[in-house]
Amino acid sequence: MQNFDNAAVSTQLAHVRIVMVNTTLPANIGSALRAMKTMGLSKLVLVAPKTYPHPDIDALAAGATDLIEQIEIVSSLEEAIADCHLVFGTSARSRTIPWPLLDVRPAANLAMQAISEKNQEVAIVFGREDRGLTNEELALANYHLTIPVNTDYGVLNVAQAIQIVCYEMRMAILEHSTTASAQQEQAMPVTAEEQMQWDEPLVTQQQMQQFYPHMQQMLADIEFFDPENPRLLPLRLRRLFGRIQLDRMEYHLLRGVFTRVQALSNGTWKKSTHREDQN
């Protein structure tokens, strides 16, 4: 998980506007606002919406009323994107005009670069619920954008499509921030394990070099393995605990257990019930 400056991310995402053309259902506008706010986007432009305003918008945009107040209503797509540098028109895979086409993830990366490196304004344009954008509208875009859905089904509605586009925009900004700060240290691929947030410091390999002999000695003490003939056991233990990095708490917990078992085994510790028996 990444630590990031939420406000800085929202500032960058303020340069991305979502444009909805001729939307019929107010619920879709409300859902779009909610999807946008969840991901930190704030600017929605409606091109000639069929019904506006409408209580469904407010109902579905619960908690995103600040975004409702910022909605801009215009009468044409040209107007909506007039001051934009980079415009993406969303389209289903089967399109009628040939055009540079990007999946949403590379499209989001391109948008992020345009914003962070060139200070540009970006628009992502969504069409009508029933028939999307016209060829004339699609021709106003620099790129077409598609979401690589299951081609046997593939019926994302406009609110779901906006949800995924907004999510990818946020991720592009987050990953760019992370990459930029990581590159200052060293250029390395980051594994899932490394991205994980942990509440306890992880132990070093050096500490683990005391862990394995301790565990093996404990196992020898309870005659679970023969140090004269160790076979594969030491390897198996390293393979087992080497797969994860123990944190400090886990390390001390396990070493404490080993010590207790050893004390039980050599008679220096007895169960309290046994001690009572002896009284």
Next chain:
Amino acid sequence: MQNFDNAAVSTQLAHVRIVMVNTTLPANIGSALRAMKTMGLSKLVLVAPKTYPHPDIDALAAGATDLIEQIEIVSSLEEAIADCHLVFGTSARSRTIPWPLLDVRPAANLAMQAISEKNQEVAIVFGREDRGLTNEELALANYHLTIPVNTDYGVLNVAQAIQIVCYEMRMAILEHSTTASAQQEQAMPVTAEEQMQWDEPLVTQQQMQQFYPHMQQMLADIEFFDPENPRLLPLRLRRLFGRIQLDRMEYHLLRGVFTRVQALSNGTWKKSTHREDQN
């Protein structure tokens, strides 16, 4: 845009099940099915849904009736994930128990590796609309999964969260296919984990549900923890061994150790040196 074999992607995604716990609104189940089908997932397991069946499910899952027919209803989360190897519990950022936590993107990559390289079954578990998963349910997961939303707002509903998780699962498979074919052309760096051919099958969640009580009983026997006042210990054990994913050999090795320690503790087994002393 990637060219890909849609059917092959769906075959891999068949190893990912979405689990919804105690869902109240049938509409959320319908939306989940639609989100799943759009991305090529097919298996939904409902743990004790409040209302089922219900016409809203069919209405919102328009065109995904084949998935409705495949829904599995169970009464407990344990049952839902019994045959899974890798379980993700979804949680909001402010969580109450510390656990390995991954953003949805690296989590999807981990799941994809588990499926394509180890042929594992993966579950992603979503909680109740109002209060998510309980701590007990979260402790059944190997990892917690979070979606890095706008921290000033961040109210994804369960259907939206499922939408994004399914999208990232699909993208992980698609990107892996692309990477895999790229690797045939040029040698890419491969991590140790990826190169490793595991020689033993990994144990399922069901088997692990016998492991944890056994380990706890052993620890209680040596008075390392008080079952009347367990504190965080059971959670720490699940967090530790949930991260490792034991293979069958390791599982039996550790359970053998627990049994030996218990026998030592209750006096049914003695060290051979002690036995000699007694002679």
